[in-house]
Amino acid sequence: xxxxxxxxxxxxxxxxxxxxxxxxxxxxxxxxxxxxxxxxxxxxxxxxxxxxxxxxxxxxxxxxxxxxxxxxxxxxxxxxxxxxxxxxxxxxxxxxxxxxxxxxxxxxxxxxxxxxxxxxxxxxxxxxxxxxxxxxxxxxxxxxxxxxxxxxxxxxxxxxxxxxxxxxxxxxxxxxxxxxxxxxxxxxxxxxxxxxxxxxxxxxxxxxxxxxxxxxxxxxxxxxxxxxxxxxxxxxxxxxxxxxxxxxxxxxxxxxxxxxxxxxxxxxxxxxxxxxxxxxxxx
Amino acid sequence: xxxxxxxxxxxxxxxxxxxxxxxxxxxxxxxxxxxxxxxxxxxxxxxxxxxxxxxxxxxxxxxxxxxxxxxxxxxxxxxxxxxxxxxxxxxxxxxxxxxxxxxxxxxxxxxxxxxxxxxxxxxxxxxxxxxxxxxxxxxxxxxxxxxxxxxxxxxxxxxxxxxxxxxxxxxxxxxxxxxxxxxxxxxxxxxxxxxxxxxxxxxxxxxxxxxxxxxxxxxxxxxxxxxxxxxxxxxxxxxxxxxxxxxxxxxxxxxxxxxxxxxxxxxxxxxxxxxxxxxxxxxxxxxxx
Amino acid sequence: xxxxxxxxxxxxxxxxxxxxxxxxxxxxxxxxxxxxxxxxxxxxxxxxxxxxxxxxxxxxxxxxxxxxxxxxxxxxxxxxxxxxxxxxxxxxxxxxxxxxxxxxxxxxxxxxxxxxxxxxxxxxxxxxxxxxxxxxxxxxxxxxxxxxxxxxxxxxxxxxxxxxxxxxxxxxxxxxxxxxxxxxxxxxxxxxxxxxxxxxxxxxxxxxxxxxxxxxxxxxxxxxxxxxxxxxxxxxxxxxxxxxxxxxxxxxxxxxxxxxxxxxxxxxxxxxxxxxxxxxxxxxxxxxxxxxxxxxxxxxxxxxxxxxxxxxxxxxxxxxxxxxxxxxxxxxxxxx
Numbered sequence: 028x029x030x031x032x033x034x035x036x037x038x039x040x041x042x043x044x045x046x047x048x049x050x051x052x053x054x055x056x057x058x059x060x061x062x063x064x065x066x067x068x069x070x071x072x073x074x075x076x077x078x079x080x081x082x083x084x085x086x087x088x089x090x091x092x093x094x095x096x097x098x099x100x101x102x103x104x105x106x107x108x109x110x111x112x113x114x115x116x117x118x119x120x121x122x123x124x125x126x127x128x129x130x131x132x133x134x135x136x137x138x139x140x141x142x143x144x145x146x147x148x149x150x151x152x153x154x155x156x157x158x159x160x161x162x163x164x165x166x167x168x169x170x171x172x173x174x175x176x177x178x179x180x181x182x183x184x185x186x187x188x189x190x191x192x193x194x195x196x197x198x199x200x201x202x203x204x205x206x207x208x209x210x211x212x213x214x215x216x217x218x219x220x221x222x223x224x225x226x227x228x229x230x231x232x233x234x235x236x237x238x239x240x241x242x243x244x245x246x247x248x249x250x251x252x253x254x255x256x257x258x259x260x261x262x263x264x265x266x267x268x269x270x271x272x273x274x275x276x277x278x279x280x281x282x283x284x285x286x287x288x289x290x291x292x293x294x295x296x297x298x299x300x301x302x303x304x305x306x307x308x309x310x
Numbered sequence: 311x312x313x314x315x316x317x318x319x320x321x322x323x324x325x326x327x328x329x330x331x332x333x334x335x336x337x338x339x340x341x342x343x344x345x346x347x348x349x350x351x352x353x354x355x356x357x358x359x360x361x362x363x364x365x366x367x368x369x370x371x372x373x374x375x376x377x378x379x380x381x382x383x384x385x386x387x388x389x390x391x392x393x394x395x396x397x398x399x400x401x402x403x404x405x406x407x408x409x410x411x412x413x414x415x416x417x418x419x420x421x422x423x424x425x426x427x428x429x430x431x432x433x434x435x436x437x438x439x440x441x442x443x444x445x446x447x448x449x450x451x452x453x454x455x456x457x458x459x460x461x462x463x464x465x466x467x468x469x470x471x472x473x474x475x476x477x478x479x480x481x482x483x484x485x486x487x488x489x490x491x492x493x494x495x496x497x498x499x500x501x502x503x504x505x506x507x508x509x510x511x512x513x514x515x516x517x518x519x520x521x522x523x524x525x526x527x528x529x530x531x532x533x534x535x536x537x538x539x540x541x542x543x544x545x546x547x548x549x550x551x552x553x554x555x556x557x558x559x560x561x562x563x564x565x566x567x568x569x570x571x572x573x574x575x576x577x578x579x580x581x582x583x584x585x586x587x588x589x590x591x592x593x594x595x596x597x598x599x
Numbered sequence: 600x601x602x603x604x605x606x607x608x609x610x611x612x613x614x615x616x617x618x619x620x621x622x623x624x625x626x627x628x629x630x631x632x633x634x635x636x637x638x639x640x641x642x643x644x645x646x647x648x649x650x651x652x653x654x655x656x657x658x659x660x661x662x663x664x665x666x667x668x669x670x671x672x673x674x675x676x677x678x679x680x681x682x683x684x685x686x687x688x689x690x691x692x693x694x695x696x697x698x699x700x701x702x703x704x705x706x707x708x709x710x711x712x713x714x715x716x717x718x719x720x721x722x723x724x725x726x727x728x729x730x731x732x733x734x735x736x737x738x739x740x741x742x743x744x745x746x747x748x749x750x751x752x753x754x755x756x757x758x759x760x761x762x763x764x765x766x767x768x769x770x771x772x773x774x775x776x777x778x779x780x781x782x783x784x785x786x787x788x789x790x791x792x793x794x795x796x797x798x799x800x801x802x803x804x805x806x807x808x809x810x811x812x813x814x815x816x817x818x819x820x821x822x823x824x825x826x827x828x829x830x831x832x833x834x835x836x837x838x839x840x841x842x843x844x845x846x847x848x849x850x851x852x853x854x855x856x857x858x859x860x861x862x863x864x865x866x867x868x869x870x871x872x873x874x875x876x877x878x879x880x881x882x883x884x885x886x887x888x889x890x891x892x893x894x895x896x897x898x899x900x901x902x903x904x905x906x907x908x909x910x911x912x913x914x915x916x917x918x919x920x921x922x923x924x925x926x927x928x929x930x931x932x933x934x935x
Contacts, residue, residue, distance in 0.1 A: 412855060
């Protein structure tokens, strides 16, 4: 990939800064949503339905980005929607990461029968198409926040397990690991003190990518009404509502869409950027 | 004596300006075999690549002339130059294992260019390919024409590449270390075959190699290259009896012979390489001034 | 002969995989908490009503017995009865399959054309701004999933510049009396260009949304592979024969560079088919995926089961076809 770039330099630093900046902004608005949201996100006002954003003719003061068909404030709903998106990203991403990375680390470092069992599982999992898996799980578990998180974890742990296993395997073959063992460290101790720190950058990069995936999965499931109850503000739910009234009130679709777009892009660019920065082969 | 290939003051540089070839000049006459010797990195392969227009993208010809069959290639527009080279010159590549397209049968790999570039009729091209495969002593040419490269041995593939090089009756053939990738036993056969084919078709042959032993067997004249500069150009017998340049002499001393097989362990003395380095620097200074 | 033996082995493993999928799906669905039968009946229904209906759907027997009965039916083409529509699952699913197949294949074709063009451009003008542009475009296209591309397309070509239909598969006003549900194919065969235009106008955006990420993958992989091939000796040799850059790339390098890309494209194509589920929903396109989501919302277990198994069949078939293509395109394997 290095030579593929040729003389076209990619501003890796800029990429990291922009995506990191957007995500920080998002976290702040999610945390302080009750303070900064101009309106109650659930408050309906049927007389103020489908008001356009502030710069357009006929906009209503106080509703910066307009209102949806029930007269709810788009901006406030987006700010509150960020909460759910980030909770899912954080919780689902972390659990997936911990489970997948642990299994991958054990399989890649201990080899032998733990590796055989874990790898077998990964193979079976990979043969199962992810979308079907998700449908099946949601059908069984019923809609809801927990179901979404469980579905993400159950489907995506293999992503971590595979990559971390390969990485741990190549690290385990290196001389410094052997010398740590000779120095009297236990196998488990070596894994934590020698292997894990070297695999960590990869794990962090994968985690970032996984968070982006979690955000989009949550949005998709809210979009098809399989996420949490329909009146709580979610980006996916807003997009779903905006999709049906796109000809009358495009802003209900456009603003959450832009937010979702930037968020997913930021997570993936951050992940790629971290990977490039930490990957000793690429550096 | 008319020359098929004349190179005058050819200078090739990296994009950043570092010279790879320094004002190289040489002549190859019809029916002559000219050896191009030097250590790896001396730039000998780059001369062949410059002539054939296959220099790596990082390199460019900055000055000089390359006359092929009476036309200065560098003065032609790119597409015209390509056709000209395709019609009058050919390459025998170094590694027979990678020089044939794995997804195509042997037959088309020899005949396509005759049809595409030279406008032959398909049947003529095929008949010609069969003849040539016979000339390079390939048993059952008709079957080989239908084979894929992976079904043939390395020696066979090198024979096919030789046959293919002669297909369009080129005026000039450039052989780029054609025996380096082969077994010693196969090497001899291939060398003999190249000599035989060259004599029969009366082609000019530019033979690029690091091996003076090989040069002594096939070449009529030779140029010795060091750091992209021709340090000596000579006729064969004279060179082996009395090399003029100290670097040539050192190179010759480092070539194993039957009487003294260990002489390849004799390194080129430091004083000699220092002297040549100095010469090269002086050249660069003069070129810069 | 080994070629046919390999295919036979592949078919057998495919059957085993499908059987495994069927078992898993069946078991997972039976342990679902909540009673789907109870939800079908009006609130005032008695225990006896529920029991009667459970017996009708076979839910009163053990899981193993249910599976045997179900499998016996499947082998005769009977996938049970949908709870929400009370129609045979097989018929429902097969009536929607053509729509999804057409959408997936059109998307694949678009992806190959777009990705291939980008890869060829990037190789032809390598180490220039053009290649940089190809890299950046592919990188962007890849980090955004098909769902978001679909929404962006709706805004662009449905609202800002409304040239395409944003929902449905075909205009209801159009009077078609086709014998199959392969509308696109049948319109082509019958030379009904009015229908064809209408179908394409509906299909363009969902297919494009599905195609963009795959096109990006093809562009990246194929370009990488092409650039590696361009350094090989036979490519250099072809140059000395008088061929131009375009010929060298398309005739010498491409046939060899395609192979490593092909396997991955096969895997990615199954992801694309999976993506139809949400994309069909987004564009209200009447295919299998849209039906799957309705089935999940209605907790229509027999229908979910049928759809999942049909998808699994599609996926394994795609993998099988890719493996066979690989053998056909690679002379080394063909004559091995």
